[in-house]
Amino acid sequence: MAQWHTPESARSAWADAPPEPLSAEDVDVLEELLEVAKGDVLAYKPLDDEENPPTRHRVAQLAQAKNMWNAGYATPSGNFDGGDGFGLTTFPLDWAIKQMLRPRSVFGGPVG
Numbered sequence: 001m002a003q004w005h006t007p008e009s010a011r012s013a014w015a016d017a018p019p020e021p022l023s024a025e026d027v028d029v030l031e032e033l034l035e036v037a038k039g040d041v042l043a044y045k046p047l048d049d050e051e052n053p054p055t056r057h058r059v060a061q062l063a064q065a066k067n068m069w070n071a072g073y074a075t076p077s078g079n080f081d082g083g084d085g086f087g088l089t090t091f092p093l094d095w096a097i098k099q100m101l102r103p104r105s106v107f108g109g110p111v112g
Contacts, residue, residue, distance in 0.1 A: 002058050003051075004038050007031050010062055018069070030069065037064035040093055045101035060100045064093060 003009075007030045011017045018026065041060045047053060053061075093101075 002053060002055060004053055005034050005058060005062050005065070007034065010034060010065060013062060014066060029072075030065070033065040033068045034061065037061045037068065040064050041097075041101065044093055044098060056100050060093075060097045063097050063100070067094060067097075 005013070007022075007027050010030065011022075022030070038061050041057050041064060042050065045057065045060075047057065
């Protein structure tokens with residue numbers, strides 16, 4: 001069964017991940033973001049068995065962590081500058097991540 005993402009698994013699944021080598025501080029930040037993203041996902045769509053998340057929860061965790069990572073390195077102009085600018089505030093979960101966790105049918109009701 002799939003497990004929640006770790007910094008290592010996140011980097012291998014993230015095509016545009018920050019370039020290697022990550023500093024120890026960056027690994028710690030990524031680990032924290034993954035933990036926060038996991039909490040966001042579980043707050044939106046709780047699980048009975050949190051140790052064995054379904055694929056959609058794992059994908060949503062990584063998407064949320066990417067959003068938070070990227071927001072921390074973006075300037076108001078939209079350029080990425082390695083953290084020398086200031087970060088932008090992210091929303092808890094964007095609509096695409098919510099859709100992954102609770103898909104809606106064409107008619108607006110939940111799927112399944």
